[in-house]
Amino acid sequence: MTPAPAPTKDFPYWLIAAAAIAIAVAISIAASDLYAQIFSAISRGIWITIWVTLIGFALASALGLGIALMALSKSLVLRQVARFYVEIIRGVPVLVLLFWIAFAGVPAFVAGWNWVAGPLQEAGFVGELLVRDISLLWRAVIALTIGYSAFIAEVFRAGILSVDPGQIEAAKALGLSGFQRFRLIIFPQAIRTILPPLGNDFVAMVKDSSLVSVLGVADITQLGKIYASGSFRFFETYSVVAYIYLLLTVSLSLMLRALERRMRRSSANT
Numbered sequence: 512m513t514p515a516p517a518p519t520k521d522f523p524y525w526l527i528a529a530a531a532i533a534i535a536v537a538i539s540i541a542a543s544d545l546y547a548q549i550f551s552a553i554s555r556g557i558w559i560t561i562w563v564t565l566i567g568f569a570l571a572s573a574l575g576l577g578i579a580l581m582a583l584s585k586s587l588v589l590r591q592v593a594r595f596y597v598e599i600i601r602g603v604p605v606l607v608l609l610f611w612i613a614f615a616g617v618p619a620f621v622a623g624w625n626w627v628a629g630p631l632q633e634a635g636f637v638g639e640l641l642v643r644d645i646s647l648l649w650r651a652v653i654a655l656t657i658g659y660s661a662f663i664a665e666v667f668r669a670g671i672l673s674v675d676p677g678q679i680e681a682a683k684a685l686g687l688s689g690f691q692r693f694r695l696i697i698f699p700q701a702i703r704t705i706l707p708p709l710g711n712d713f714v715a716m717v718k719d720s721s722l723v724s725v726l727g728v729a730d731i732t733q734l735g736k737i738y739a740s741g742s743f744r745f746f747e748t749y750s751v752v753a754y755i756y757l758l759l760t761v762s763l764s765l766m767l768r769a770l771e772r773r774m775r776r777s778s779a780n781t
Contacts, residue, residue, distance in 0.1 A: 529761060536754050545744070549751045552738045556731040557755065563648070563720045563730065567655035568713055574656060575663030582668050593664070600661035605654070606722055612654035613726055617645050651723035659716055663709065670705035671697055703774055710767035714760050721756070731755055 540546040582593035600608070621644065645653075674697050682692045724733035731752055739748040 526765075533754075533758065540751070540754075545747060546751065549738060549744065549748050550755075553731055553734045553748070553751055553755065556729055556734040557759075559648075559728060559730045560717070560720050560759070563652055563655065563723055563728070564713075564717050567652045567659065567720070568716050570652070570656040571659040571663050571716075572709070574660035576667050578660060578664035579667035579671065582664065583671060597661045597664055600657060603658075605658045605719055606725070608658045609651060609654040609722055609725065612657065613647065613650040617650050617653065621645065647726045648723075648728050651726055651728055655716060655719065655723075658719075659712060663712055666705055666708045666712065667701075669708075670701035673704045674700045706767075706774065707771060710764075710771075713767070714763050717759055717763065718756065 540550050578593050578596055581589040582597070584590055584593075603611075678696055678700075679692060682696045687695065720730060721732040723730055724736060727733065735748050735752040739745045742748070
């Protein structure tokens with residue numbers, strides 16, 4: 512039986528079309544005083560969007576990895592706790608979780624923390640432990656961290672399970688500790704499986720970071736909302752908002768695909 516021919520790689524006409532549109536829109540923004548004013552007002556929120564995404568994704572990845580390791584633990588209690596966390600968090604919409612964390616979870620945490628720390632501080636056992644408040648920006652980051660950690664945990668769990676068990680047993684036979692097995696054997700192989708869905712979650716978080724605008728955080732969406740409500744230029748304003756998000760997400764997607772191709776080439780050469 513003759514082997515099936517390898518699939519041909521399509522020329523990225525879509526990328527050329529998208530780049531042409533992006534350049535045309537950029538020229539229009541530069542040539543139009545109105546669009547330039549809108550872009551100037553909204554672009555101040557780009558840093559907030561990037562900051563929320565990077566910090567939230569880093570924390571969600573760390574928490575998700577911990578939850579994934581709990582789900583693969585030999586302990587029944589840890590496995591059940593991890594499964595409970597993943598199923599409950601994944602079942603709550605991110606917007607609802609954002610409201611709950613911001614207006615219910617964080618105030619309850621602050622009140623509980625101060626209730627415990629207050630007497631200890633008055634007795635002189637500890638120094639300054641009272642929490643006055645947590646900003647809405649950090650409340651949004653905490654909500655995104657918790658919401659995405661459940662999905663990222665499943666990505667890590669699937670990637671770790673994709674590693675050949677025989678290699679893990681061989682590492683045990685060589686006397687490697689659990690941490691050494693994970694660092695030297697499991698994770699370097701699992702990352703090839705983990706990276707594509709993890710990249711998709713990163714791009715998704717860039718878009719979902721727009722939800723922090725409901726808390727008044729001055730990101731791209733919030734600044735666009737403020738400008739549009741004051742000038743009644745809804746079409747122009749939200750067109751610029753969509754353009755900025757598209758630039759961010761498409762650029763990230765292209766960088767992630769380039770990284771995936773590089774990793775495939777390096778794995779094929781080893």
